[in-house]
Amino acid sequence: MxxxxxxxxxxxxxxxxxxxxxxxxxxxxxxxxxxxxxxxxxxxxxxxxxxxxxxxxxxxxxxxxxxxxxxxxxxxxxxxxxxxxxxxxxxxxxxxxxxxxxxxxxxxxxxxxxxxxxxxxxxxxxxxxxxxxxxxxxxxxxxxxxxxxxxxxxxxxxxxxxxDGASEKPIEASESLAPKEAEPREPAQPIAVAEVEKSVPPTVNLSGLANTPQIAINIQLHLPETDNAEVYEKLFKALKDNLLSDNS
Missing domain, CATH: 3.90.241.10 (Foki Restriction Endonuclease, Chain A, domain 1)
Incomplete structure (x- = not known):
């Protein structure tokens, strides 16, 4: 040409x-x-x-x-x-x-x-x-x-x-399509003490009510795997002091 x-x-x-x-x-x-x-x-x-x-x-x-x-x-x-x-x-x-x-x-x-x-x-x-x-x-x-x-x-x-639409920077495939790797997590640590969950409703005036609502206390114990008896002794002592005493 x-x-x-x-x-x-x-x-x-x-x-x-x-x-x-x-x-x-x-x-x-x-x-x-x-x-x-x-x-x-x-x-x-x-x-x-x-x-x-x-x-x-x-x-x-x-x-x-x-x-x-x-x-x-x-x-x-x-x-x-x-x-x-x-x-x-x-x-x-x-x-x-x-x-x-x-x-x-x-x-x-x-x-x-x-x-x-x-x-x-x-x-x-x-x-x-x-x-x-x-x-x-x-x-x-x-x-x-x-x-x-x-x-x-x-x-x-x-x-x-x-x-404007044609001039925008195209999204790279690595940015838009490639899955992101999950961030590494810290290894789980053994639980050394009991975790206690108490569910107590707010204080209300119960006088005059036919049916008195009950208060439910849920206790969940996560016991660590250990051969150290001292750990369990401390666990049950904590239960006694915090849940079974009159001040609880």
Whole structure:
């Protein structure tokens, strides 16, 4: 594929009229019939055919017709469907390496003014520096803007940034899918004393009640495994002092 760009010969607005004209014309329509549809000179139309063929908007030999992409683009423009039109322009630009590489040039430069980019387009096209080609090179810049591949930031064209959702940092599989290892626990320590659980309801006035509620005391003993008799002696002494005495 050639790295030269066949520049359009018309402004961006006229280029859009030609694209619409091809979408409404019969297959293989003559330049005269296209001129009637668009209201443009047939020579102005033919001067854009190479560029439109390069970006896959029209196809054919001497008699050219709109491609499916060209028809979709024209329909989106006619119905003011900006998002669909932008997508079609982007596909058109991506179909031609020489045109799409202009975005890379802007990225490498870190941004360019519209005039500087148009001059760069004219230079890489290999065509003469005249009024018609300068118009065509500016039209190429407008196509890149219409495709949403470039954006104008305070007079400087920069490569368009993705949307907020697309720009978010993706979650790594190791962060989202890998199970987390359980934290190690300290080994259980043997219980050296009894654990006593007492359930006592709050103090209430029980006079006059037919049925006096009962107070339940649940005692749970967890005895350690040991051959040391002194441990058990201390255990039962604690039970006697705290549960069986009058002060309990």
């Amino acid at each position: 050639s790295d030269k760009i066949n520049l359009p010969s018309s402004s961006f607005d006229e280029l859009v009229k030609i694209i619409k004209g091809y979408s409404h014309a019969s297959k293989g329509a003559s330049l005269d019939s296209l001129a009637k549809l668009t209201g443009l000179n047939k020579f102005a139309i033919s001067g854009n055919n190479k560029f439109l063929s390069d970006i896959s908007v029209i196809q054919g030999g001497n008699s050219k017709s709109s491609t499916d992409l060209g028809t979709k683009l024209a329909r989106a423009i006619e119905h003011s469907q900006t998002g669909d039109a932008r997508s079609c322009w982007s596909q058109a630009v991506s179909s031609n390496e020489a045109v799409s590489s202009l975005v890379t040039a802007v990225r490498i430069k870190g941004g360019m003014s519209a005039e500087d980019l148009a001059s760069h387009v004219l230079y890489v096209s290999g065509q003469g520096n005249n009024g018609k080609n300068r118009t065509g090179s500016r039209t190429v810049v407008d196509v890149l803007l219409a495709a949403g591949l470039l954006e104008n930031k305070e007079g400087i064209l920069k490569v368009a940034t993705p949307s």
